[in-house]
Amino acid sequence: MTEYPLDGSGAISAVDIAAAWDRELPGVPTSSIGVITPLWRVAKVLADERRRTLGRLGVDPATLDLLSTLRRAGEPWTLTTRELTERCLVTAGAISQRVARAEREGLVTRAPSSASRRAVAVALTERGHDVVERTVRGLLTHEEELVVGLAPEERRRLGELLGKLAASAAGGGGVGGEG
Amino acid sequence: MTEYPLDGSGAISAVDIAAAWDRELPGVPTSSIGVITPLWRVAKVLADERRRTLGRLGVDPATLDLLSTLRRAGEPWTLTTRELTERCLVTAGAISQRVARAEREGLVTRAPSSASRRAVAVALTERGHDVVERTVRGLLTHEEELVVGLAPEERRRLGELLGKLAASAAGGGGVGGEG
DNA sequence: TCCTGTAGATTTAGAGCTAAACATACAGGA
DNA sequence: TCCTGTATGTTTAGCTCTAAATCTACAGGA
Secondary structure: OOOOOOOOOOOOOHHHHHHHHHHHOOOOOOOOHHHHHHHHHHHHHHHHHHHHHHHHHOOOHHHHHHHHHHHHOOOOOEEEHHHHHHHHOOOHHHHHHHHHHHHHOOOEEEEEOOOOOOOEEEEEOHHHHHHHHHHHHHHHHHHHHHOOOOOHHHHHHHHHHHHHHHHHHHHHHOOOOOO | OOOOOOOOOOOOOHHHHHHHHHHHOOOOOOOOHHHHHHHHHHHHHHHHHHHHHHHHHOOOHHHHHHHHHHHHOOOOOEEEHHHHHHHHOOOHHHHHHHHHHHHHOOOEEEEEOOOOOOOEEEEEOHHHHHHHHHHHHHHHHHHHHHOOOOOHHHHHHHHHHHHHHHHHHHHHHOOOOOO
């Protein structure tokens, strides 16, 4: 047995989890559970779906994230490692490894940047263009189907609430007590 | 440099990403981006926060997920590997590894289940109890602060929309064409 | 020129996960 | 009894990430 229930059928609901903590450890604050638990569940379902879809297309999510970021940047499809770190939201070490893997497969090239000799310019190769253009279309088409259950107004509202949560989490969490 | 901007300050907005694809590859369906991109960003901010918070408390997220699931189950704080797989939403192999790590640290024990000789009963030790009770309170208190930016009604609505999205993604994505 | 600081990038150690292969325990029929 | 199927766990290979240490290129002051 390798699998776990992808639809969360065996999983406990966020309400049940909060109720269980309230019963087992009375007094713990449980109101964040109703937001954070469903959020991670959905994120996991979507990540699993993306991994499988891309597996069928012959790419892995980390590499496609790299290629997509370069492709979206527009001509000349080149960014420095530092820019990639900012846009992909992973550490510089992770970018370095992603680029090394992609370079090994002939999807990108590495060269000293024209601006600074410290900076490294990562550029999409023709093969990289082929891969990204072939897979992004398939991926976005598939993901479009995953969100059909939400009406346009619901999607807009969901995106809005997620943005608000992101601001709240990033602002309040980093430093500590600020009240 | 090891870090990346935790608050997403250097990141491109979901709207910009969709606009970039529309410009670079006209015709690709981009309407899922407004939901999926913010969702993963928030999930990542929360995961990073949790990892750091738990790091300070001396536990790792995967182990705490295991211990919490056992703790929430109530007396006698024992579940089989299969039950853990269903509730933690990771593969059986991952559970096996989590349990092995936790057992090595004296946080849980493994024993043949009384019901079936195939099944393995994983039980919380006294030390496991100590760890989970010490850390869960701190973790939930911290996460409470991360969601203060959302009013109660907004939290409720967000949880509701996330549930609807989960149902949509799990239902529509697994099989393929079902029209 | 030498020292010091800083920024950009890479390397390495150690987690943690999935998928797939394997091992084990039964159950049910011939 | 033997065979077959199925459920439960474990192991292994390979990927990917973070955090920390390291390397390299400069810049600015003494």
